[in-house]
Amino acid sequence: MLNIENLRAEVEGKEILKGLSLQVNAGEIHAIMGPNGAGKSTLGYVLGGRGNYTPTGGTVTLNGEDLLEMEPDQRAAAGLFLGFQYPVEIPGISNVQFLREALNSQRRVRGEGPLSGAEFLKLARAQADLLGMHHDMLKRPVNVGFSGGEKKRNEMVQMGILGPKLAILDETDSGLDIDALKAVGDGINRIMRAPDKAVILITHYQRLLDYVKPDFVHVLADGRIVRSGGAELAHELEREGYGAIAA
Ligand code: ADP
Ligand code: MG
Ligand code: MG
Numbered sequence: 001m002l003n004i005e006n007l008r009a010e011v012e013g014k015e016i017l018k019g020l021s022l023q024v025n026a027g028e029i030h031a032i033m034g035p036n037g038a039g040k041s042t043l044g045y046v047l048g049g050r051g052n053y054t055p056t057g058g059t060v061t062l063n064g065e066d067l068l069e070m071e072p073d074q075r076a077a078a079g080l081f082l083g084f085q086y087p088v089e090i091p092g093i094s095n096v097q098f099l100r101e102a103l104n105s106q107r108r109v110r111g112e113g114p115l116s117g118a119e120f121l122k123l124a125r126a127q128a129d130l131l132g133m134h135h136d137m138l139k140r141p142v143n144v145g146f147s148g149g150e151k152k153r154n155e156m157v158q159m160g161i162l163g164p165k166l167a168i169l170d171e172t173d174s175g176l177d178i179d180a181l182k183a184v185g186d187g188i189n190r191i192m193r194a195p196d197k198a199v200i201l202i203t204h205y206q207r208l209l210d211y212v213k214p215d216f217v218h219v220l221a222d223g224r225i226v227r228s229g230g231a232e233l234a235h236e237l238e239r240e241g242y243g244a245i246a247a
Helices: 040-048 072-077 095-109 117-131 148-162 178-192 207-211 232-240
Strands: 002-011 014-024 029-033 053-062 080-083 090-094 166-170 198-202 216-221 224-229
Touching: 002 040, 014 040, 014 053, 014 224, 029 232, 040 053, 040 072, 040 080, 040 166, 040 198, 072 080, 072 095, 080 148, 090 095, 095 117, 095 148, 117 148, 117 178, 148 178, 166 178, 178 198, 178 207, 216 232, 224 232
Parallel strands: 029 198, 029 216, 080 166, 166 198
Antiparallel strands: 002 014, 002 053, 216 224
């Protein structure tokens, strides 16, 4: 599904990704762990096509297509979803307006017709119910005044509505209490555990991985994947820290 080969990228003229390679097949969940400043979020931004995060070498294909050549909206329409460490707040735009526009713009790029307000509301409410999110939250401005846990649940509702093929979730577990962590973990499993879908889970801690069992764990240090293993590698990292492995 996703094939990253020898990817190099810079931010503000500084090289951050220094020859990163990673293959993700349909049906797989990959965890990426690593020390602060290693380039984990940068990887997510480069794959999402955010400005300022400039690829300078290597290749990335999504289902055989050159991802780096695609505009961000084309990437989303091709099934890529990015969940960020710090979800943006958008005062003045309600959650439903925002989500409906996001879904309809993807449908437009794919040549599908838009969902009506009523059709969309039904879908949004069903997803909110699955995440245990109150329907009132759908009417509120996007993420404004949401707690950390509410923002992350909201992100899962968004993911459920958009139905991506590949989700890249950056520190989705940061700042969550146990109940929210479990809700988010259940959401990832329910929405993304499927033979035709895949997840890259960027996380500092083992605890989310207790809910979402990764098939592979990678250590990203200084802009490269320096070690890969199975779920047991996360436990080893938790015990021994990154120092021994990333040195
Ligand atoms: P991680 O997510 O692994 O903690 P990041 O990808 O956020 O690491 O950051 C990797 C490096 O890139 C850090 O040294 C960080 O300071 C730098 N960096 C990231 N974004 C920017 C930016 N917008 N401007 C300048 N430097 C940046
Ligand atoms: Mg960080
Ligand atoms: Mg980060």
